[in-house]
Amino acid sequence: MTTLIKTAALSVAALSFAACTTTQNVERDAVRGAAAGAAVGAGIGAISGDVKVGEGAAAGAVVGGIIGAMQGSKKDKELQGGTVAAPNLDKSTRYFDDNTRRYYYFEKGTNRTFYENGERRS
Template sequence: MTTLIKTGVLSLAALSIAACSTTGNVERNALGGAAAGAAVGAGVGAVSGDVKVGEGAAAGAVVGGIIGAIHGNNKDKAVVGATVQAPMLDKTTRYYDNNSQRYYYFEKGTSRTFYENGERRS
């Protein structure tokens, strides 16, 4: 029982670290998934007599990390517009830059902008 409590405390600590991560969605969700998976795997290992607690935590961390990374990748795709094709210039609407006194366009799927001649606008 004390092993299960120790594992739970360590898992909560790992989850709190994952919540404070300043990286992208993939990394943050992979870290959180690994921590949650480790907790579940350790719990399964503690309850069942077939698997050791450490082995269950390791297997759960791997599976949880993979699932978390996939979830984070899907979040990133939703934010970027889920484009699977190469980004392309949206020339349906053009905008005017008062500083350079030139027109520019937005690139679909990204936040990059380009002038009419194709030169990247910074």
């Protein structure tokens, strides 16, 4: 039981440190997922009796870290105008690309350019 308390305390400490960092969402969410997974894994290990608490915490931390990193990656793509979120185009000025014979716009706040249909211009 004391191992479970120690693992839970360590998970809460890691979570609180992760909340104070200025890293991107992938790193932050991976740490949060690992901490939550470790707590859940330790709890399952303590309840089941078939798995040691430490082994359950380690397995939970790995699975939770992977899931958290995937969620953080999705958030970063949304914030950076990746494939998940549509670009925020400045349509006040339209430019013409002589090579492709298509019109394009600049994304607000960046130097990236996109065609009228939202496709990224390379």
